Amino acid sequence: MRLAFETDRIHDAGGEVIAISVDDDERQAAMFARWPTPHVRYVSDPDGVTFLRPLGLYDPEERGGIALPGTLVFDPDGTEVYRHRGRDFADRTHDEEAYVALEGLGLDPIDPPAGGPVGAVDVEQRGVFQPRMLGAYFRGNRSAVNALSRRAVGDETQALAREHRLMCDVTLAAWDAVRAR
Numbered sequence: 001m002r003l004a005f006e007t008d009r010i011h012d013a014g015g016e017v018i019a020i021s022v023d024d025d026e027r028q029a030a031m032f033a034r035w036p037t038p039h040v041r042y043v044s045d046p047d048g049v050t051f052l053r054p055l056g057l058y059d060p061e062e063r064g065g066i067a068l069p070g071t072l073v074f075d076p077d078g079t080e081v082y083r084h085r086g087r088d089f090a091d092r093t094h095d096e097e098a099y100v101a102l103e104g105l106g107l108d109p110i111d112p113p114a115g116g117p118v119g120a121v122d123v124e125q126r127g128v129f130q131p132r133m134l135g136a137y138f139r140g141n142r143s144a145v146n147a148l149s150r151r152a153v154g155d156e157t158q159a160l161a162r163e164h165r166l167m168c169d170v171t172l173a174a175w176d177a178v179r180a181r
Contacts, residue, residue, distance in 0.1 A: 002095045002174040003071065007039040007112060009099060014107025018043055020051050021067045022058075029117045035131055036178055039112040062089055069093075073101045081105065090141070094170040134175050142168040 003010065003017050010017055020043045021028070028042040045051045047065060048058035057070040069086035071093050082101030084093035129137075142165055149161035 002170050003098065004035070004037045004040050005174040005178045006095075007037070010102065011039070011112050012109045013099070013103045014105065014110055015073070015102045016041065016110065016113050020045050020057075022046055022048055022052070022065060025117060031129075032116055036181075038115050040115045041113065042115070042117055056085060059089070071095065071098045073098055073105075075105055076107070090164075092167050092171075094166050096170075135172065138168045138172050138175075142172075 004019065007017055017037075017040045019031075019037075019040055023031070023044055024046060025044045028044045032040075032042045043051070045067070047053075048060075048067065052058040052067050055070065055072065057068045059066055059068050066089060069084075069089065069092045071082070071084045072080055073082035075081050081104075082098055084098065086092055145161050145164045145168070149158060149165075152158065152161065
């Protein structure tokens with residue numbers, strides 16, 4: 001998530017951000033129009049056939065089929081050098097390892113590419129997540145994981161709780177930085 005808000009660091013390392021989902025082109029355009037992500041390319045992959053399924057980032061069981069959160073870094077030859085694949089729709093990385101992998105490639109900086117898709121669309125589409133909800137959503141996530149971690153037992157459960165709290169914290173920090181611009 002933070003990657004979409006910190007594209008300068010990615011472009012300085014020679015990479016770009018491409019957000020792929022099962023949403024149709026109109027919904028992708030609404031997301032692009034609504035969110036402050038001018039250099040993120042939004043790609044529609046209905047049913048996950050073109051990208052998501054081949055990359056192992058498709059969950060056919062959730063809501064009739066959705067993209068799993070994933071962050072991948074490829075070198076210029078197309079070899080995958082980093083992968084985070086979420087276990088479910090809420091399992092996201094805090095992104096630092098992706099930055100390290102990308103910066104480790106030693107690529108030249110690139111000019112920020114145009115994001116998109118761009119078009120005249122109804123940004124108030126039902127179900128298109130609104131930026132004003134992001135802070136509340138991740139603060140709620142963090143609060144819930146704090147409560148659950150107090151009830152849960154076991155090292156694995158506590159590790160998952162710490163991981164989710166970290167993801168919430170870095171996402172909220174990135175969002176605060178975007179809003180401060």
